[in-house]
Amino acid sequence: YDARNRPASHWQNPSHFQDRAVFNVETDTLMLKQSKAEDQGTYRCRVDFRTNPTLTFTTNLTVIVPPRRLTVYTDMNVEARRSVGPYLEGETLRLTCKAYGGSPPPRVTWWEGALLLDMTPEVETLDEVANTLVVPSLSRRDLNRALTCHAQNSNLTEPLTTTLTLDMNFPPLWVRFERTFEALSANVAYSIVCESAGSRPPPLVTWRLHDTILTTHTETTSHEGNLTTSELKWTPTVGDVGKVLSCQAESEKIAYPPLIVEWHLDIYCEYAITILKPGKSLNLSNIEEGDDVYFECSIQANPWVYKIIWLHELRELHHNVSAGVIISNQSLVLQRVTRAATGNYFCVASNVEGDGKSNPILLRVKYSPVCRNEQMTYHGAARYEQVNIPCELDAFPEPHSFRWTFNNSGESVEIPQTKIHRLGSRSTVSYTPNTELDYGTLLCWGTNSVGLQRHPCVFHVFPAGRPDPVHNCSGFNLSETVVNVRCVAGFDGGLPQTFVLELYEPHTNVLVANATSMVPRFVVGGLQHGMTFTAVVYSSNGKGRGEMVSFKVYTLKDVAEKRTAAVKPPPTRGSNSEQLQAGGIIAVVLGALGGLLVVAILICAVVRVRHLRREERRRRGCGRAGVRDTVVSGQDDGGGACQAKTTATGAVKEFPPPPASPRDADEKNPDVIPLSENAKFPPFRFDPNIILFIVIPVILPFFPHPL
Known part of the structure; x- marks a missing residue:
């Protein structure tokens, strides 16, 4: 840069850095983009001044080149990727990690997680650095061991790494039966489980019964692959007694002796065989009450x-x-048997295989007839009415004859056989009472081969009539469409009775619904809501119908219907609409006249009531004050005076107390605020708002829609 003449001029050699070098005048720095290995060297910065000496700055630039590639080789000089192996227990692991390229030469190390295993390289040249890891005598703990090779030549860059997982094969450690039995039952299916652990890959499991290979087994392996379970489905037989059942586990990948577990079988036969026999001198066909019976149970087990x-x-x-x-x-003795001993007898013998139930032996004990339970003992009959009274007996063998007698307070009469009908253990007598003395007790006896019935069956015949009426009838569980009614039954008249409920429309007496029941309780559905019905309940038996009992029942109103606004259809047009409009006008006029009439009546009633109240207070005030000689003015609401009246002799005439009025009763009511003695009522003034807020809302619903 030459800053002697403004602006400063810049010169550079384009063949050296091309456009990768940029000089910043403000910070006096030189920046190199995308540095390369050949950029390494000594850089000199010279600054020339107009009057001061020249300054020179020297900087040494070192360019670090990371390694290009990292490769791991086994002892067979085979490149390993991700996993290495499988190895066997006791073998030695040798892995060589080579790093190619890099300036300066990288440092190659072996790690297991955060643990440094080997940091000494065996080969180190300008283009290659190698480090060999040796793990002697591998064991089961080395399975799935993760080994990582690092190559790094500067802390300024991330190291180049590669990780390998160690794979190994193992023979089974043990094999065993999950459960063994002391003995097996013949012809019973079993599931026998054999387990083997420690083999990798899973072992080959073989089942043998003596010299025979069994194939009815399946294997499953645990999620970790360490435990293999083999389940054998097998049914032993009696011929398997003394044989050996074995389970063998061996590795298919390793030449290692198989592991075998054996089971010496002990097979039990089926459950005990039992045979029931009666005593040798016993005749089961001729056992009567009071005899002794004995049985013997023969067992093979x-x-x-x-x-x-x-x-x-x-x-x-x-x-x-x-x-x-x-x-x-193994014997059973029954002494002095009764008819309750009749039935089947068994003996059951139990061993470890189960229960052996014998054949049944049926014992039938002969006994004289007895009355059968749960038969009707009371029978109602009218005069000259024939009733059929059944007599049912329990007996073995069946009765061959029956005898009936009639008893009353004065005599005992034998019923002729022509009136008696027999069917098996049932006898029916046809009896007709003609007089009051024919009501009493009938006795029934039966006779079979054992003997005569000891205690007769007793039946009572009494005059029968119509049933008494029901009482305490009421409705319950009210609903919109269902009526529930219950009553208390009266005397049935000596015969079974039936109860009837009938529902009538109260105004037309039309039958709406009816129900019949054996008990005085009814449920009638499908009714209209919001209705009142007349319920009639009566009972009847074979003699006729009892008195009727009537009462009111109700159905609730439909709440949803009351809340729904009625929508009237629009009026039809034409001649009918004109008639409807005329009728509406007439209805409005009549409604207005009626409303005025109601208002007049209300006004008269109010004025009359207030006048009566003032008179009442005046009379009450005079009665309390007694007789006065002077006229008291201004003490009552009407502005009049109470004045005493005297007789000709000058005695004071006593006034009787005023009669009690409804208002006095209200003042004695604790729930009503009493009226003050000095209460004054303002004179009545007609208010037009009465018509607006009271009369019109009362009569408005009676008007048609045009209003």
Whole structure:
């Protein structure tokens, strides 16, 4: 730069830096763009002054060139990328890292994470620097070990790196059964699991039963690949007793002896075989109440049973001498059996294989007839009415004959066989009461091969009639379309009764709905909302209908309908519209006249009420004050005076107390604010706003729309 003549002039040699060199006059600095290796050297800056001596500045520029490439080689001089191996346990790892190029020559080092492993290069030339890493006797801990080679010749630049992962193969460490059994059951499917760990890659698993290879197995490997599980689906048989089941694991990549685990099988037979037999001298077809019965249970089992139980149907029997149940080893004794002992008997023998249930033996205990439960014992009948009364018995064998008698307070009469009908264990008698003495008790006996029924079945015949009316009827759970009614039933008259509900429209007495029930409770739906109905409830039996009970029930109004504004259709045009308009005018006139009439009536009523109130207060004031000799003026609302009246002899005439008025009752009401004695009412003045705010809103809904 020459600054002697303004402006300053600049000169440069274009063949040396071309346009990569720029001199900044303000800071007196020289800037080199995209520096190159040949830019390295000594730079001299000379400054010439007009009067002062010349100044010279010298600067040494060093250009650092990073290495071009970094490569790792194995001991077989094969380039390694990302991973190296696989290696086996005990082998030695040798890796050579070479850095090419770089000025000054780079420093090549080996790292494992932040740990420096090797920093001594074996070869160092101007164009190549090499460092060899040696790891002797590899072990399982070296698997997936990450080794990194660094090449760097200056702290000003990022190092050139390459990372390798160490891959290794291992034989299995162990093999075992996940679970072993003391014994297996024949003809039962099992899932047997064999596990092997430590092999890389996963091992080859082989199952053998003695000399036979089994193929019904599947293998799975854990997520880390360290554990291999093989599951064998196998069903042992009795012929497998004493054989050896083995699981073998071996590595396909390593010539290493396989690992084998063996299981000496112990096969159990199926559950115990049980056979139930009656006692040798026992005749099961002729067992009556009071006899003794015994059974024997024959058992074949391997291993032997540890428990024997006895079942009557599905109920377990327990040893109880007082109840007549004796259990001893493989025998059961029932003493003094009753009809409750009838049913199937089993013996169940249990061993480690399960429960063996025997064949059933049916025991039928013969017994004389008894009355069957849950039969109707009360029967109502009118005079000269025939009723059929059934008598049902429990017996084994079935009864072959029946006997009926009639008892009352005075006699006992045998019912002839012509009135008795028999069907199996059921007998029905046809009985007709003709007089009051024919009402009483019927007794029924049955007879079978065991004997006569000990206790007869008892049936009571009484006069029957119509049922009593229901009472306490009411509606509940009100809704818009459903009516719920409940009542309390009366006496049924001795016969089953049925209840009926009928709903009527109260004005036309038209039947709207009805319902029938066996209990006095009804639910009727599908009704109109906001309606009042007359409900009629009565009961009936075979003798007729009882008295009716009526009451009111309701359905609620539809809230949604009340909130919906009614929309009237627009009037039709033509002759009809003119008639409607004329009718509307007439309605307006009539409505106005009616409104004026109502206003007049209201005004008269108000004036009359206020006049009566003033008279009432005047009379009350006079009664309280008594008789006065002077005229008191200005003490009442009307401006009059209370004056005492005397008789001819000068005695004071007593006035009776005023009669009680509705207003006095209101003043005694604690919820009403009492009226003050001195309260004054202003004179009534007609206010036109009464018509605007009271009368018009009252009569407006009666007017048609034209208003």
